[in-house]
Every structure is written in structure tokens, then in C-alpha cells.
């Protein structure tokens with residue numbers, strides 16, 4: 179075993195920062211064996227987020243299997259089937275924190291048959307971390323993962339060219355991959371694209387700068403993730419407050435209270451603001467924004483608050499509060515890209531599903547399958563008549579109740595929905611409203 | 619200019635509140651599983667915040683193993699008194715007496731609480747159960763959904779979980795099926811302690827260090843008391859200790875600690891090198907896949 183625990187440094191000076199930094203969510207993607215699990219293990223290990231008993235169990239299992247290195251991928255490959263087969267088959271969430279921020283990692287598997295898992299992991303991610311094996315270069319899967327990241331509106335993409343130790347830390351290899359990747363990514367809308375040459379196994383450019391690649395003048399992965407500016411990715415312009423629950427205490431001490439509880443989807447709300455309630459179409463003013471700790475001066479995403487309004491309007495769960503001059507589209511016709519997630523049945527024209535959009539449930543009927551996208555070549559098949567597991571398609575639906583929507587590109591909260599099979603109750607699709615985000 | 623960035627603790631708090639409100643809005647009969655440990659106390663505190671100024675709109679259930687620390691019961695009763703929440707108790711001892719379950723040879727009632735829990739759930743018709751599980755606790759939990767579907771036997775099938783995309787949770791179930799909901803999924807042990815400190819939350823005093831008479835067994839420290847009396851040939855000693863987690867009183871160990879305040883605990887937790895289960899829960903050590911197996915049976 180070559181792994182030793184990192185030095186224990188005092189943490190108490192930085193403790194207040196450890197818990198007061200912000201939150202960054204990232205999703206990993208790569209083909210099988212590109213080194214995702216190893217890279218995550220390395221991040222956890224080098225940032226001292228691995229506990230001694232976890233490491234002990236990893237070392238023991240590695241030894242039993244006759245490995246030379248402690249296999250850090252065992253830290254994330256949790257379910258028995260995965261450990262036995264040595265592959266990742268579901269989304270696993272991992273956590274670590276540095277003095278700058280807390281990180282939530284969604285570790286998603288790479289095979290085509292797990293596209294739905296990557297979609298799940300990417301749905302809430304601020305950053306997509308895409309691994310490329312330096313020896314193999316850009317492969318079909320790299321394109322698919324980048325496409326899915328942009329489809330899910332992930333604002334930052336970081337490409338880690340891994341296993342640099344196996345190509346003699348050669349700058350030419352890295353540059354060639356960067357050029358090829360940049361070329362195809364230009365056909366997708368990637369707002370922020372960064373390349374880092376790493377060795378997950380050895381630790382080059384993961385947490386500490388590699389001395390073996392002096393030609394690379396960028397930051398190691400962890401400092402890049404620590405410094406990424408994600409606050410500006412949030413939509414603070416369009417006020418959208420989907421009403422989640424009406425708080426109306428049946429108690430003598432608060433009999434007249436009526437508040438609309440919910441999570442701010444986007445925009446900044448303040449007491450005194452004029453607002454519009456949908457679908458009622460009535461205007462009023464925000465009287466107060468309450469929390470259990472008292473009223474607040476403003477509310478912004480992702481705060482959970484309770485809004486009280488100046489006038490008595492009939493508002494219930496599934497309704498939307500916005501600004502009179504900036505409202506979402508009210509519609510029963512939805513044009514969206516979907517990722518199909520059900521293995522037992524496919525999506526076909528004419529079929530009906532339950533739809534959940536923000537806090538609103540309705541029923542939806544598939545009117546048209548406009549086309550299916552080949553996730554590897556980005557080719558559109560307009561003849562497609564059914565959409566199967568892990569396939570991406572553009573569809574048109576008619577919904578039984580009006581929804582209050584924005585395009586997914588403008589708003590990841592009010593542009594998203596899920597479809598649920600009414601017989602099995604399974605979540606069968608993730609949907610993104612609006613025109614294509616890509617020129618392919 | 620304001621930055622409009624929520625700190626990580628407030629982000630986690632907001633997410634948990636969102637989850638609890640979704641459950642209350644969509645499910646028929648939710649219930650919060652309350653063990654009296656710090657995670658379930660944080661959950662109850664969040665529930666109080668989510669529905670203020672109204673009372674918590676669902677009951678809490680304590681699966682009483684009969685192996686409780688008295689200070690945990692006292693703390694539970696203070697919470698019930700203060701919040702006015704309705705308390706349901708499901709007794710494992712009663713389950714043993716009725717022949718529903720049998721005492722296990724090692725004295726652990728961890729496994730046999732599952733049938734008692736499932737029976738109570740059925741009797742009360744609960745269709746959503748809040749649990750305090752966190753994904754950082756253990757490998758099998760790392761893949762658990764926030765809304766975790768259970769069939770009508772209460773079983774979890776890790777290969778067949780509902781996809782969970784954005785925060786659009788799907789709690790739809792058929793008669794007899796239910797969901798377990800984990801509002802603390804994304805919290806780590808350190809987050810919990812930091813939050814307990816920040817919010818000055820009422821906890822059983824065994825979470826804080828004091829001089830306790832203890833005996834060392836298999837590398838773990840057990841307090842000498844009615845549940846864990848001194849065995850022949852053992853010698854007790856007095857050490858300053860606290861508990862990191864609260865399970866059966868006859869099996870839960872304490873750790874050496876000088877932390878007599880929550881702030882002290884936060885500092886120690888930030889520096890530790892053992893997961894809380896690895897350190898102090900005799901019952902989880904059994905095998906690499908122990909937790910995965912128990913979860914499949916319907917345990918949390």
C-alpha cells in the first residue's frame with residue numbers, strides 16, 4: 179500500500195469558513211475506466227475528507243484483490259453489485275468541504291445505458307466534470323457527455339484529461355485533445371469550458387500543482403472549483419415564486435395568519451413589491467416575507483420563505499407569484515426536449531402522463547414526436563415514432579391545466595418538468611421546455 | 619451591493635424545508651421518525667421552521683427499543699411539550715412480548731425494530747416517513763434518493779429507484795406502498811453539528827463531554843451503567859467522554875472528548891478521522907454490505 183493519511187493540520191482557525199462558504203454542486207461524467215471514481219477518491223483523500231475507517235476498509239479490499247495501490251474508486255462504488263463488477267451503476271453523492279466552499283458531487287456512470295443517471299446528476303449541477311483518457315483522446319462518449327451537460331443547462335464544463343502519467347505528461351497529447359474537444363464543443367452552447375491535464379491515480383493537478391507538467395499554466399482542479407464564480411449563473415432578474423403550501427394555522431394564537439410558503443425559483447423579492455398571482459391574474463403587494471426567524475428584507479434563490487400579501491386573493495398550491503411586467507408564459511401547449519428514463523415502456527404519440535412542473539401537477543398528452551436526437555452524433559431522426567430508455571427527443575404536448583413556464587435556457591426551475599406514468603407511478607421522463615439550446 | 623449568495627448551512631436548511639413542505643402538500647399521512655438522536659432533533663427543528671407559525675402538521679413516531687438513555691427520553695418529552703407535536707410510540711418490548719419479533723443473541727434490538735416499525739406504519743396508515751439518514755454516513759446511503767420508494771413490504775430495491783431530477787420529487791404511491799423521505803440527505807456530520815450550534819438547539823446532554831465511568835471493549839469505550847455493567851475481570855476508569863451517535867444504550871459507545879460545549883464538539887468533529895458509525899456503532903461493523911442488506915429489509 180502506498181497511501182498514507184495526509185498530515186493533520188489544525189482546523190479550528192478555518193472552521194467558521196468551513197461552514198459559512200457557499201455550496202457548489204458538480205457532476206462527473208466519463209467513459210468506463212476513464213478514472214472518475216479514482217478522481218473523486220483523490221479529491222476526497224487529498225482534501226482530507228476521507229475517514230480512517232473508510233480508508234482502512236478500502237486498503238483491505240484492495241489488498242485482498244492483490245492491487246498495488248489502494249483503489250480509491252472503492253470509496254465511491256458503494257452498492258454490492260458495483261463492487262463485485264467493478265463498475266458504477268447509479269448516481270452516488272459525495273461531500274467534501276474546503277475553507278472556501280462545500281462541494282456536492284454527483285458521481286454518474288458513463289455507459290450509454292446510464293444516460294438517465296447522468297441527466298439526473300447534471301440536472302442540479304453548477305459544473306460538469308468530463309473525463310477524457312489521455313491515451314484514447316476524444317471519443318464518442320465525450321461528445322455525448324458534453325451534449326447532455328449543455329442540454330441540462332450546466333453553466334460550466336471542466337474537461338480533465340486524465341492518465342497523463344501514461345503518456346509521459348506530454349504537452350502535445352493534451353493540446354491535441356483540447357483542440358479536438360474545442361472544435362466539436364463550438365457546435366454546442368458551452369458557456370464556460372476549461373481544460374486541465376491530470377493524473378487521478380498519482381494526484382497530479384488534482385489538489386496540488388504538478389511539477390511534471392510545468393508547461394501547464396492553469397490551476398489545479400480543486401483551486402479551479404474553489405474559485406469558480408457561480409453566483410452570476412443564478413437568475414436574479416425574473417421573479418418566480420411557485421406556491422408550495424398555504425400556511426393557515428388552526429390555532430387560537432395565530433388565527434388570522436395566511437401565508438404562501440415556497441422556495442424562490444428566481445429573482446429577488448422584497449416587501450412592498452407589486453406582484454401578480456397566476457392563474458388568478460390579480461395584482462397585489464407583498465406585505466411581508468416571513469421565516470421562522472422573523473421577517474426578511476429580501477428573498478432570493480434558493481431561500482424557502484413564506485410570503486404574505488396585502489390583499490385577500492384565492493391562491494393555492496401550484497399557483498405562481500411573479501411581477502406584473504415580467505410574467506412567465508401561461509400555456510397548455512408544451513414544446514420540450516425530453517430524456518426518456520423508463521426501461522419497461524417507451525414514449526409514444528397519443529399516450530397520457532402525469533406532469534409535474536414546479537409545484538403544479540396536471541395531465542399531459544403527447545401530440546407529436548418532432549424528432550429523436552442521436553446522443554452520440556447529434557443527428558436528428560424525424561421519422562422516430564417511439565422513444566426508448568435513455569433516448570433524447572423533442573416532443574409537443576397538450577396539458578390539462580395551464581402551466582406558468584419559461585424556457586429552460588432562461589430558467590432552470592420554471593423550464594423543467596417530469597413525466598410520471600399514471601399506472602406505475604414511476605418517473606419516466608425529464609423535460610426541458612423551449613427551443614433547442616444548440617445549433618447542431 | 620448584496621451578493622445574494624446563501625451560505626452552505628442556509629442552503630441546506632432551505633432545501634430541507636422545501637422537501638418537508640413538498641411531502642406535507644402531496645402525501646396523505648406523513649410521520650417523522652424520531653429516535654431522540656441529534657439528526658432526528660435537527661429534522662424536528664426544521665419541521666417547526668417549515669410550518670411556522672402553524673404547528674408541525676404531522677406526528678412524530680418513536681420506535682422505543684426499551685434500551686433508551688434516560689436523558690434522551692427526557693429531551694424527547696421536552697420537545698413534545700415545547701412544540702405541541704403529536705407523539706406516537708411503537709414499543710419493541712411489546713413486540714417481543716406478543717411474539718412479533720425475537721430478541722437477538724447479541725442483545726441488539728436494531729434489526730428487530732424493523733418489523734415493529736413496519737407494523738406501526740401499517741396500523742396508522744402512514745404513507746411517508748421522514749428519516750434522518752444522511753448520504754455521508756455510509757456507502758449504501760450515498761445512493762439513496764431523497765424520496766425513497768418502498769414496496770408494500772417496506773423494502774428498498776437499490777437497482778430500481780425512481781430517477782430524481784431537479785427538485786421535482788415524485789411521491790406518488792399505490793395503496794400499501796410508501797416513501798421514506800430524507801430531508802437531511804445532503805448534510806454531513808459537520809454540517810449537523812455546526813447547525814446545532816448556530817441554532818442553539820436543545821439536545822440530550824450525552825452529546826457533551828463530561829467525566830464518565832467507562833470500560834474499554836474491542837477498542838470502544840462503554841459507559842458503566844445498568845445497560846452495560848462491568849464484566850468479570852474488567853476494570854472501569856473515569857474519562858472525559860461524549861457520544862457521537864445514539865443507538866441502543868447497551869451497544870452505543872462514547873468517545874474520549876474534552877468538548878463540553880457545542881462549539882467544542884464542532885471543532886473536534888472537524889478534526890476527527892473516523893466516521894461516526896465506524897467509531898461507535900457495534901452493530902454496523904458486521905460486514906462491508908451490512909447497511910445495504912438492512913435497508914433492503916425495510917430498515918432506514
Ligand SMILES: Nc1nc2c(ncn2[C@@H]2O[C@H](COP(=O)(O)OP(=O)(O)O)[C@@H](O)[C@H]2O)c(=O)[nH]1
Pocket residue numbers: 208209210211212213214215216217251265266340341342343344376377378379380
Ligand atoms: N495510470 C493511471 N491509471 C488511472 C488513473 N486514473 C484512474 N486509473 C485507473 O483506471 C482504472 C479505472 O478507474 P476508475 O476510477 O474505476 O474509472 P471509472 O470507471 O471512470 O470510475 C483503475 O484501474 C484506476 O486505477 C490515472 O490517472 N493514471
Ligand SMILES: [Mg+2]
Pocket residue numbers: 214215216251255265266
Ligand atoms: Mg466508477
